[in-house]
Amino acid sequence: MKKLTRRSFLGNSTFLSFAGMLGALPLMGSMHKKPKGDFVHHVYFWLNNPDSEEDKAKLIEGLNTLKAIKEIRLARIGVPASTNRDVIERGYAVSWLLFFDNLEQQEVYQKHPIHLKFVENYSHLWSKVIVYDSVDM
């Protein structure tokens, strides 16, 4: 009985390793495959002091603390690229892009103590925020 339990445990872990490899394969090959996370939360921040590199660095420091929230599937911090066409919005200071598995996980993030602390500690830095929440088609 003990042996069976052990074997079934080993069987499971082999299966999990294999499943893990299967899951990793698309990411190792073509990146056209979307990563996990059907919910895209993209936030753009405008600073109170748009020319302050210090304030921008502070905001980025704050965003980095949010990465500890385990519901986040992917997190990227960006700044406007050098591209410049009429349709391109370039006024924001920082882009904060997150993927979540679903709406519910995003709501956990919104109410997470680390997120609430971030708003408390860093919201004095920004003058405007635009959020685009989208779900995959």
Added chain:
Amino acid sequence: MKKLTRRSFLGNSTFLSFAGMLGALPLMGSMHKKPKGDFVHHVYFWLNNPDSEEDKAKLIEGLNTLKAIKEIRLARIGVPASTNRDVIERGYAVSWLLFFDNLEQQEVYQKHPIHLKFVENYSHLWSKVIVYDSVDM
């Protein structure tokens, strides 16, 4: 001498396998690691006929043709989520999110025949486009 060469070759390939595993590990575990593609190109489309499901489906059909462009590292098509707060922009019809390795690859995409054909065939559908191009910090 020959042996030494062979050994150093094996050493190299072992090193590469190990490096490959190291590179793959974060993807198999936490997705906090960013995928390839330092350039984020996020486009939001507003439709001429915002209530036309047919026009929205047509635009999405067009966006799907763009996925054939090999410079794209990641492509996601989305629609506004059900979230609704003051800071959330919900007026757009379709979100088109792309990752590229760099600015140059994004420029190849912009001038790609498939992209030009997409603009020619589908631009009558939209009334407004906002683009956010950002690069990783």
